[in-house]
Amino acid sequence: MPTKSFLNYLQIEKKYSDYTIIAYKKDLNDFFEFYSTNYGEIDVLEINYSQIRSWIVSLVNSGISNRSINRKVSSLKSYFKFLQKTKQINVNPLAKHKALKTSKQVQVPFSEKEIKQVLNLKNETEDFESVRNKLIVELFYSTGIRRSELIHLKIEAIDFNNETIKVLGKRNKERYIPLIKTVQVSLKNYLNYRNKIKSQLSYLFITKKGKIIYDTLVYRIINNYFSTVSSKVKKSPHVIRHSFATHLLNEGADLNAVKELLGHSSLASTQVYTHSSLGKLKKVYNQAHPRSQKK
Structure with a gap:
């Protein structure tokens, strides 16, 4: 081959x-x-x-x-x-190829109700994996980080004193994201379990064999949790990231602030999340604009 x-x-x-x-x-x-x-x-x-x-x-x-x-x-x-x-060829025949045009897919975020239902789910038994998996869901929603960013988080990235977590994003760009109190509690609980696992790795999230977690495991964790509360076809880390941004914007967060939290290099990337907020904007508009009032 x-x-x-x-x-x-x-x-x-x-x-x-x-x-x-x-x-x-x-x-x-x-x-x-x-x-x-x-x-x-x-x-x-x-x-x-x-x-x-x-x-x-x-x-x-x-x-x-x-x-x-x-x-x-x-x-x-x-x-x-x-x-x-590896110097097996001199010219890449696809060097000047332009990708085919694709229609922009509208991502449907999880509702706030669906998120709350998942976060309120109780583990039948509390052990290393159940605590880790629940924390992964919490961290995705409370920080909006990417899947790859979560996988490569280091323990030393957590700063409980300043209540932040340092994330290494695309092009090795660092950013600091606030940690809410409930997530800090979950992190400390998880670290107690993690410390009992033999591992030479400094990654925050590992398997019970001490290895770094991987893409398919993360997807499986998210899908398993959200399948219990949501009928949406796509249940992935990116949908949680999308929900994080949408819910912040719905509550009036500044677009530039959301951009920084997401680690986007331009506002154009962040604006794709604003369409989900239009429903709330329309509701506010219809309730407040004089010309839209029903007589």
Whole structure:
């Protein structure tokens, strides 16, 4: 398989979950199956953009979404970047490729009621994993951090004296987020359990075997909790982040302040969350504007 060295590289780097590596493998296999069927024996030096474009056209014709196609092409582009880095090719045939246009998906946040129901759920038994899992939900909603940021949080990032947590965001940009009292209590309780787990790692969240938690585990935790209270199709860390921002804006938080809490580099990124607040704005408008009053 021409991609074996690339997949081994991903595993060695340890920046990618097993789920992500499996997705890369499937995307690359799809391309090389298409290539061998249409162009014969695979030689990475001979692959050109025209051939890749034919593959993209076939994907479009198959009816899968542009978003899925972009992901597959992104996997292939990463593979060629690896070949360049290891000096197996000189030119990345996808270097100038532009992603297909995708329609913006409107994320539906969890309601405040759904969040409260989850946070009020009682664990049948209190042990390391149940305390850890509940804290993960609390921390996502009280800070709005990204999944990758939560996974890589360090114990030393917690400052109980200043009631903050230091988060390392995109491009290694640091930001400090306030910790509410209830989360501080949950953190201290979790740390009591964590200290009993043998681990050389300084990451805040670990498995009961002392290893760093991973993407699929985090998704599973969130899905398990919210499946008990919500019928929404998508239940993920990002939906909680979306809920965090939406609920703050609904309560009158300044857009710039929310931007800083989320770790966005521009207001444009934060504004995608404002659409969920329009319902409340319309209600206020209809109640207050003289022209909208019913006679």
